[in-house]
Amino acid sequence: MSGELQPPRSRIDEIDRQLVELVAERMNAVREIGKSKSTDTEAPLRDHSREQEVQAHWQDEAETHGLSSYFTGRILREVMNYSRRVQEELLDRSQDATHVRHLRVGFQGVAGSYSDLTLTKLFSERPQCRLERKGFSSFARAVDALENGDLDYALLPIENTIAGSLNETYQLLANRQLSIVDEEILPVDHCLVGLAGADVEQLRVIRSHPVALQQCTIWLNKLSNCATEGTTDTASSAEMLLANNDPHEAAICSEEAAGRLGLTILQRNIANQAHNYTRFVLVGRDPEPVDSRRPARMSLILMVNHRRGSLAKCLEAFARRQINLTKLESRAKPESPWEYQFYLDIEGHRDDPRIKEALDEISTHANTLKELGCYPRRSVFGEDLVPEEHVAEEVVAAPQTTSQAEIKVVSNSGLRRSGRKPAHEPSIVKIGGVPVGAGHFMLIAGPCAVETRAQITAGARMVREAGGQVLRGGAFKPRSSPYSFQGLGFPGLELLCEAGAAYELPVITEVLRLEDVNRIAQSADALQVGARNMQNFELLKKLGKVDRPVLLKRGLSATVADLLAAAEYIMAGGNQQVILCERGIRTFETATRSTLDISAIPVLKERTHLPVIVDPSHAAGRRELVLPLAAAAVAAGADGLIVECHPDPDNALCDKEQALTREDLDELVAIIKGLGRMN
Numbered sequence: 022m023s024g025e026l027q028p029p030r031s032r033i034d035e036i037d038r039q040l041v042e043l044v045a046e047r048m049n050a051v052r053e054i055g056k057s058k059s060t061d062t063e064a065p066l067r068d069h070s071r072e073q074e075v076q077a078h079w080q081d082e083a084e085t086h087g088l089s090s091y092f093t094g095r096i097l098r099e100v101m102n103y104s105r106r107v108q109e110e111l112l113d114r115s116q117d118a119t120h121v122r123h124l125r126v127g128f129q130g131v132a133g134s135y136s137d138l139t140l141t142k143l144f145s146e147r148p149q150c151r152l153e154r155k156g157f158s159s160f161a162r163a164v165d166a167l168e169n170g171d172l173d174y175a176l177l178p179i180e181n182t183i184a185g186s187l188n189e190t191y192q193l194l195a196n197r198q199l200s201i202v203d204e205e206i207l208p209v210d211h212c213l214v215g216l217a218g219a220d221v222e223q224l225r226v227i228r229s230h231p232v233a234l235q236q237c238t239i240w241l242n243k244l245s246n247c248a249t250e251g252t253t254d255t256a257s258s259a260e261m262l263l264a265n266n267d268p269h270e271a272a273i274c275s276e277e278a279a280g281r282l283g284l285t286i287l288q289r290n291i292a293n294q295a296h297n298y299t300r301f302v303l304v305g306r307d308p309e310p311v312d313s314r315r316p317a318r319m320s321l322i323l324m325v326n327h328r329r330g331s332l333a334k335c336l337e338a339f340a341r342r343q344i345n346l347t348k349l350e351s352r353a354k355p356e357s358p359w360e361y362q363f364y365l366d367i368e369g370h371r372d373d374p375r376i377k378e379a380l381d382e383i384s385t386h387a388n389t390l391k392e393l394g395c396y397p398r399r400s401v402f403g404e405d406l407v408p409e410e411h412v413a414e415e416v417v418a419a420p421q422t423t424s425q426a427e428i429k430v431v432s433n434s435g436l437r438r439s440g441r442k443p444a445h446e447p448s449i450v451k452i453g454g455v456p457v458g459a460g461h462f463m464l465i466a467g468p469c470a471v472e473t474r475a476q477i478t479a480g481a482r483m484v485r486e487a488g489g490q491v492l493r494g495g496a497f498k499p500r501s502s503p504y505s506f507q508g509l510g511f512p513g514l515e516l517l518c519e520a521g522a523a524y525e526l527p528v529i530t531e532v533l534r535l536e537d538v539n540r541i542a543q544s545a546d547a548l549q550v551g552a553r554n555m556q557n558f559e560l561l562k563k564l565g566k567v568d569r570p571v572l573l574k575r576g577l578s579a580t581v582a583d584l585l586a587a588a589e590y591i592m593a594g595g596n597q598q599v600i601l602c603e604r605g606i607r608t609f610e611t612a613t614r615s616t617l618d619i620s621a622i623p624v625l626k627e628r629t630h631l632p633v634i635v636d637p638s639h640a641a642g643r644r645e646l647v648l649p650l651a652a653a654a655v656a657a658g659a660d661g662l663i664v665e666c667h668p669d670p671d672n673a674l675c676d677k678e679q680a681l682t683r684e685d686l687d688e689l690v691a692i693i694k695g696l697g698r699m700n
């Protein structure tokens with residue numbers, strides 16, 4: 022190492038040591054608060070205004086030091102997740118926090134498997150628990166040991182975001198006397214690992230757990246002459262590789278498993294989807310209490326009697342009481358073909374009177390109703406879990422009866438799907454998990470067109486730091502002149518997705534041609550139909566067949582009725598995820614690029630349940646006009662905005678006159694907040 026690097030490196034080491042020390046001190050303070058929350062059972066677990074205050078201080082502090090508020094914000098988010106976890110654990114275990122509990126926990130696999138990593142995460146904040154981990158060759162063996170009393174708990178993977186539910190776990194839950202007492206969600210990053218110096222092109226066999234192999238099919242299919250082989254778990258495939266010592270073999274496992282065995286990572290992130298999560302359940306022999314302030318989930322198995330509408334009646338019992346159903350799955354009973362068991366997850370606590378009533382009612386329509394457990398509900402990042410009461414408050418409409426819901430559409434003939442029915446709730450559409458509609462406000466921002474990697478990355482950064490939730494960027498541009506920049510096409514889309522992923526922003530891009538729909542839908546989180554294509558009916562029909570939200574822009578000379586009829590085309594094809602966009606229309610006025618039709622917002626709200634957002638950028642055509650128009654749109658009830666911004670507006674290749682700067686974006690967010698539509 023060259024001499025001049027030594028002093029700064031020593032400084033970094035010292036700072037890191039202090040950072041850890043400070044985190045430990047912070048957690049001590051967090052624990053103190055947690056203890057008082059655990060004795061005062063009236064105190065809410067989370068104080069949202071306090072959390073916002075902490076975030077604001079952190080952001081101000083970061084900015085005064087010239088640091089990126091986005092990246093420092095991510096650090097705070099993790100620190101706060103950790104703090105929350107610490108307090109939650111105190112709640113349920115405050116009674117015996119002082120005496121150490123020895124727990125024997127079983128899982129399938131060997132040290133370093135994903136189950137093993139999950140146990141570390143799940144028990145990280147229970148210092149009073151001493152874990153004795155035991156690996157088994159199958160889920161069933163771990164459950165046998167639990168039933169025999171050789172274990173206190175067993176950890177079982179239950180579902181994966183790519184591969185789906187694990188049948189074997191469901192069968193065990195159905196057939197054995199087990200209680201789910203906790204859950205954990207693990208982000209899974211599959212790595213291809215080999216011996217040092219191994220060449221991917223020369224591999225002949227790749228081993229892993231069959232579910233892991235299934236999650237990596239796209240990448241694996243690119244290899245020729247290479248077979249795959251299933252093993253009991255990912256980490257044991259790595260152990261086998263080490264034992265065989267053959268450079269033509271490889272394994273798929275976690276980075277941690279590879280690290281333990283000193284294996285080399287040949288390729289990271291080889292799963293079919295960038296986001297890959299596995300949910301595990303911790304099962305015990307008996308149910309355990311959950312503090313009523315913690316978000317909770319209940320799992321149930323149901324077999325309905327063979328009468329018409331039985332299942333619908335069961336589900337209605339939840340819906341009427343505003344109980345959120347998070348999972349419904351039907352599985353054939355292996356011992357009696359064509360008979361089905363339904364697996365349900367609902368949000369809430371066993372002691373909640375609404376849940377008790379619903380379960381009582383359901384038991385009258387069911388042959389069997391088995392409670393698998395009530396346990397703390399976890400989310401991927403821990404930050405967006407809302408206790409059940411908040412969810413109930415957000416529901417806008419009063420509970421409806423079937424007859425109310427069936428009331429005929431008024432003055433909206435032909436709009437069977439997009440039309441607003443009396444007492445019909447406004448719809449929520451989600452772009453990559455971000456909701457719009459029914460009170461949820463969405464800010465979409467980004468450049469008119471994707472130009473270069475540096476430009477779209479800087480664009481994504483400015484959107485993220487200003488508080489935007491979705492990144493826009495055109496890869497295919499519908500330009501009025503054939504000589505103008507037409508967009509980068511698919512390489513542009515790739516850059517957009519890359520920038521979105523780097524800043525955790527879902528992305529939206531315009532689709533111009535029928536034949537591009539499926540390919541764009543594979544990588545973008547939402548597709549935009551531009552004003553010039555609003556009545557391209559073949560394109561709309563095709564979009565009716567994809568499972569991606571569509572932002573439908575109002576045509577330059579289209580009436581509100583035309584816009585709704587266009588939405589109806591998409592919805593009639595089966596895709597109900599439509600967001601409408603007012604972006605200005607052609608009038609005799611030439612002072613603005615288009616005339617923003619503010620009245621379209623309340624008119625659309627009268628006629629449709631779909632979310633309505635506004636694009637003030639293309640209406641204005643000039644930067645100075647974008648903010649006042651945006652303010653008017655928000656005040657008139659728009660569910661969101663889509664605006665154009667650019668890291669270097671003067672040199673933008675497309676629509677540079679209307680591109681907002683970072684400062685403009687900040688001002689825009691302040692306006693939206695001032696109108697009470699964003700936190």
Ligand code: PEP
Pocket residue numbers: 469495499531550551552553574604636639
């Ligand atoms: C755009 O959003 O980039 C665009 C071309 O908008 P519009 O279709 O509304 O003109």
Ligand code: MN
Pocket residue numbers: 469470639665675676
């Ligand atoms: Mn544009």
